[in-house]
Amino acid sequence: MPVGARQRQFLNYYLSLPRHDFGLPHHNAIAPRQIVKLLPWIFIADLKAEEEVTIRLAGTGIEDIQNASLTGLNLFDTYGADRSRYRMLFEKITGHPCGALTDRATFSSDKIHGYYQSLYLPLSDDSGAINRIIGIITMEGTGDSPFLSEPRSLDSLMLGETSGFWLLDIGHGLPSDTPFGTINLTQAA
Secondary structure (H helix, E strand, O other): OOOOHHHHHHHHHHHHOOOOOOOOOEOOOOOHHHHHHHHHHEEEEEEEEOOEEEEEEEOHHHHHHHOOOOOOOEHHHHOHHHHHHHHHHHHHHHHOOOEEEEEEEEEEOOEEEEEEEEEEEEEEOOOOOEEEEEEEEEEEEOOOOOOOOOOOOOOOOEEEEEEEEEEEOOOOOOOOOOOOEEEOHHHOO
């Protein structure tokens, strides 16, 4: 699965952030002025418990396509049948610091319009614990559908089950015991 242009731009920004003593960007390292064009698609979530990942902030582009305010929403309440796979994904992100990319088809009636892609990256607190996830959401069109760069409400587009889970090496290697695919960043563009 190729990493989309917005995800790649955000990933490059993330990888350029100063590393905290524990090898990850500190949750205060994000400088919104440096990523202004990406802000509508960025989210930050607090890791509170095993299945409690609460959205702290969601960009206007994300809220426009969801047609709702997402602040305070537990991401696990949105995963449905994929809940156990997402639990394992977050265990991998936090247990062996790495990034992750997920892909869900968007469709109306029987026609697939594109893919709703989410990139997840860990942030640490003062003790080095991974306490937040920052990420970016994009919608990519299929061959006969244009790139969905403008917000389009999911009232007319439905999300399918997650069709792909991939881990990304962000400088700490990847867990060896993973059921997910992996993306080599040198080939991700």
